[in-house]
Amino acid sequence: MSALMQTYAPLPVSFDRGEGPLVFDTEGRRYLDGLSGIAVTNLGHAHPAVTEALAEQSARLLHCSNLYRIDAQEEAGALLTARAGMERVFFSNSGAEANEAAIKLARLHAHQRGIEKPRVIVLEGAFHGRTLATLSAGGNRKIQAGFSPLVDGFVRAPRNDLSALEKIAASSRDVAAVLLEPVQGESGVHVLDTDYLKAVRKLCDTQGWLLMFDEVQTGNGRTGSYFYYQQLGFAPDVVTTAKALGNGVPIGACLARGEAAEVFSPGNHGSTYGGNPLACAAARAVLQCHNDNQLISRAPIITQQLLSSFEASLGHRAAVAEVRRAGAMIGIELIGECGDLPGKALEAGILLNVTAGSTIRLLPPLVMSDEQARQFGATVAQLVDQWAAHSQQFAGAA
Ligand SMILES: Cc1ncc(COP(=O)(O)O)c(C=O)c1O
Numbered sequence: 001m002s003a004l005m006q007t008y009a010p011l012p013v014s015f016d017r018g019e020g021p022l023v024f025d026t027e028g029r030r031y032l033d034g035l036s037g038i039a040v041t042n043l044g045h046a047h048p049a050v051t052e053a054l055a056e057q058s059a060r061l062l063h064c065s066n067l068y069r070i071d072a073q074e075e076a077g078a079l080l081t082a083r084a085g086m087e088r089v090f091f092s093n094s095g096a097e098a099n100e101a102a103i104k105l106a107r108l109h110a111h112q113r114g115i116e117k118p119r120v121i122v123l124e125g126a127f128h129g130r131t132l133a134t135l136s137a138g139g140n141r142k143i144q145a146g147f148s149p150l151v152d153g154f155v156r157a158p159r160n161d162l163s164a165l166e167k168i169a170a171s172s173r174d175v176a177a178v179l180l181e182p183v184q185g186e187s188g189v190h191v192l193d194t195d196y197l198k199a200v201r202k203l204c205d206t207q208g209w210l211l212m213f214d215e216v217q218t219g220n221g222r223t224g225s226y227f228y229y230q231q232l233g234f235a236p237d238v239v240t241t242a243k244a245l246g247n248g249v250p251i252g253a254c255l256a257r258g259e260a261a262e263v264f265s266p267g268n269h270g271s272t273y274g275g276n277p278l279a280c281a282a283a284r285a286v287l288q289c290h291n292d293n294q295l296i297s298r299a300p301i302i303t304q305q306l307l308s309s310f311e312a313s314l315g316h317r318a319a320v321a322e323v324r325r326a327g328a329m330i331g332i333e334l335i336g337e338c339g340d341l342p343g344k345a346l347e348a349g350i351l352l353n354v355t356a357g358s359t360i361r362l363l364p365p366l367v368m369s370d371e372q373a374r375q376f377g378a379t380v381a382q383l384v385d386q387w388a389a390h391s392q393q394f395a396g397a398a
Contacts, residue, residue, distance in 0.1 A: 018045025021368040035351045036365045039217045042244035044367035049285045057281035072280035079287040086255035091275030095216030095242035096129025098252035110176035118176035123159045127186035177210035182228045185217040188359035189324045189331025212238040220244035221296040223327030249282035295366040299327035302373045309377030316388035330362040
């Protein structure tokens with residue numbers, strides 16, 4: 001019996017080491033990784049620059065507390081804010097904590113402007129983390145079940161529906177901010193309409209609301225630019241990120257510009273580990289690796305190679321309801337539940353994930369070669385064909 005609390009249902013495999021886009025289990029079997037630990041190891045496994053930075057930093061100083069100036073944090077902060085076009089950053093340990101910081105920032109900003117009970121607008125289908133506030137901000141009733149009372153102060157709107165936001169604007173004076181993922185990952189890779197996002201930016205400006213993007217999953221090169229908003233031609237006031245920022249070392253960040261950058265003062269917020277020397281040495285190395293944009297520019301190419309091979313190899317076309325993508329973030333929605341596919345994928349020597357019950361989610365590392373991407377796409381097509389051949393839902397639809 002495992003000593004661990006039963007929060008996960010792990011597949012029966014144990015990984016021993018990784019190398020670029022490959023991982024090897026304890027039996028020495030090799031897998032092509034199309035998931036990157038859920039958008040974390042964007043630079044691939046055992047990236048030499050990150051390994052070296054960690055070895056160097058851990059031999060000198062792992063931790064010292066934010067009671068003291070941390071040079072690695074200052075340096076990672078300068079690189080990240082420059083990359084983001086933001087002014088200041090708070091470092092946390094995870095994506096959920098980065099979003100907690102953003103929610104607290106929005107509330108404090110509102111209080112400073114005389115709003116006593118500020119609310120944050122969030123979207124249906126959103127996922128912002130598993131802490132109580134971020135769980136409450138998310139739109140997944142299943143993972144909220146059993147945890148009431150949830151945290152108050154969120155108002156929900158359908159995604160891509162500007163009129164819903166305008167109605168909230170017309171009827172309430174207590175809105176502090178809009179918090180959204182520009183590409184919803186957990187809900188099945190739903191890319192929000194660019195026109196909608198631009199209109200939300202305008203509405204936030206006219207209403208004096210903060211626009212806050214959760215780029216925990218989309219950030220750090222995943223979608224073909226460092227942050228997704230850099231393809232939109234405008235910036236949010238606050239952006240959060242985590243996951244690939246440390247390429248596997250836990251670190252998150254809440255960045256802000258303008259008025260939002262000056263909201264916190266000493267004592268408002270903090271973390272023991274957040275921004276410690278080890279985590280920031282990893283983030284600094286990651287940011288330096290992305291300096292030349294070479295890997296980031298691979299994101300759409302990998303996806304194009306992977307999907308064209310998938311489509312060319314697929315037999316049961318009617319099994320696929322929709323394919324959605326943003327850079328190297330891919331959702332292949334099947335016409336029925338396919339929760340057993342990650343297990344079947346392991347048997348076929350690849351790693352993938354299923355989200356929202358019926359969407360195959362692929363988040364390949366940016367170091368995957370064209371040939372590996374094509375091989376991966378063909379294997380996914382075989383798995384979908386096998387799924388269709390055995391699926392009752394497919395038999396019903398076909
Ligand atoms: C968009 C988004 N926000 C927040 C989180 C939570 O991040 P973490 O698991 O690091 O707390 C995730 C994790 O999947 C995410 O995808």
